[in-house]
Amino acid sequence: MAQQIRDNLKYTQEHEWVRADGKLAVVGISFHAQDTLGDVVYVELPKLGSWVVAGKAFGVVESTKAVSELFAPVSGKVLRVNEALVANPQLVNTEPYEQGWMIEIEMSRPDELEALMDAGAYENFLHSPK
């Protein structure tokens, strides 16, 4: 499980991850999330410059078997979206923490990061009974 959770990231209960750098935050879904979803065949992401709100849906990821909403871990403005996922949504499965990233946000409230789980807490969360 160790390499399936990255130490330097923060996680939500909905299994999104955030890589924060100053006011910037890159967002994706965790190894566990993509594994549960199965083969990702479609990703719907917000427009550049739109605003996302922590805890609210910002997009959708669809696998061959399910549709699942993506929830924003933090609030802010969308600076970049991963266009590569349009042509190659399977990157979410193969590289959930690298090429499978989804959006980059300019955080309006970086303190929201504190409410998220670190790697250890997320690991415990994954192992706790539902």
Place this chain on the structure above:
Amino acid sequence: MFEVEQVFFGIGGFGVYFRVASGPNTEVGVVFPEKVDEVRGKTKSVVRGFDGVSAQGENILNTELGHAVNQSQELCLGVVGEGEVRAYFQTCFPSKVLQAGQAGRTRASGCPIGDRDKSGLQSSNVFNSFPKVKLRGGCFGWEELKGEEGALGQKKFGDLHEHSCEFCLRLYALALYSAPLCIARIGATMPEKTPLFEIHRQMGAKLVDYSGWTMPIQYTSSLKEHTAVREAAGLFDASHMGEFELRGKRAIEAVNHLVCNDVSQCVDGQAMYAGLLNEAGGFVDDVIVYRHSEQRVVLCVNAGNIAKDWAWVLEHTAGFGLEAENQSAQTGMLALQGPKAVEILSVTSKLSSGQTAGQLKRYHFAQGELAGIPCTLSRTGYTGEDGFELYCAAPKTEALWWALLEAGKPWGLIPCGLGARDSLRLEMKYPLHGQDIDEAHTPFEAKLNWIVKMKKETFIGKAALEKQRERGLEKLWVGFVMLEPGIPRTGYAVFHGGKQVGAVTSGNFGPTVKRAIGMAYIDTVCAEDGTVLDVEIRERKAKAQIIKTPFLQKGA
């Protein structure tokens, strides 16, 4: 046998509420104190709670409880019958009598406290004979709730604390004692397992509940498995399917009365796809008819419909003097599909006729042996590829599975799950009963005219189909491709010129055609090939176009 992974239960004013999880399945129900003596079973782990709330304050049951009770004639059979459930609720909550089978959810916790005291729990002999146990964790104080009308609810459970009133201690003991009952009860409603269940698990397949069966949805990746079938070969467990054998002098005549296709056109050893229709011409099921001989016919039916179909077949063949046998539980079934299937079978199988597997024509079948295991080899399938469906005695399924996987390895054979099975059949526009075709849709509407032989003198549903043909069809089942991003899913509304003209029955990404594809019943006026439609995907309309199907054009 079932295995329970986790049990949640809470104790409250009128019994023990439970939720049992086993694999992908969760059941919710109520145990009544009078019935706890029926307890027997075991459990791996128990999460204890009170009144539907876990020790962490998580609401585990309350919102589901009403639902559970609504379903109770199914869920609580053996624990408490329907009449008893209702009687119990009438006693407990006269203001909220639940009708059996009533839709929607009722918050049992919203019932007035005064009514709760009438539950009889506190004066029940079983209850009062329980020894008191020391509480671990904590529970919500019963005393504190007295006098509050309808106040029980999730938010009230924020401050759990140690509590030791006699009522709670006894309740707790009752809950501990009755947990196995919940599980034993649930065992009876757990989904069925094919003879390969343990193998699927060992092989690391993801399991899902499908039509009442625990089935593998994928072993590694649905896309990879899909591609293996298109390019090499895949092996599916199809043992959940049902098989009915009908024997007797009038077997062909009886089956021809049952189905809309004409079985008399088959020779011995030939199979035929057909519809089992109701009087209104709708699909009770879609089936494959195997004509073994003039006096012996086998129907292969969908897993989720076995009980319904069996009753239907018995009822409608009653006058034909047949012997009928439901062999579903004794029969294992594997589907070996893909362009390499024939080569794999040519090295593993031996047909009684002396033919090779490759000499079997499409939709023909024969008796034979595969790695020494007697089976019926049928050149049929649900994928659009060449391939075989193999029937054997249930206990032999496992040996057949391993023999095929081993033999097929050099050709790239891999085990495949229901995910691939679904995307493969989608690309061919093969209907799935219960989703694309059902009792409310006729073969004409589903554009399956080729399986209807109106020249036959009679068959169930014929009169209705004649009428429908005269009247004209109001809707047609069409295939469409998405022109704009998005994946159509079952239930999505379909529009034309701003007006809703249908709904998606099935849809997904087609791994071979590499587009999002779907099927829908569409008003006939706009169901022509080439018509551009709007599919509503999450409040957004995405363009789609009706095209000629199957989506996968072979040899194109």
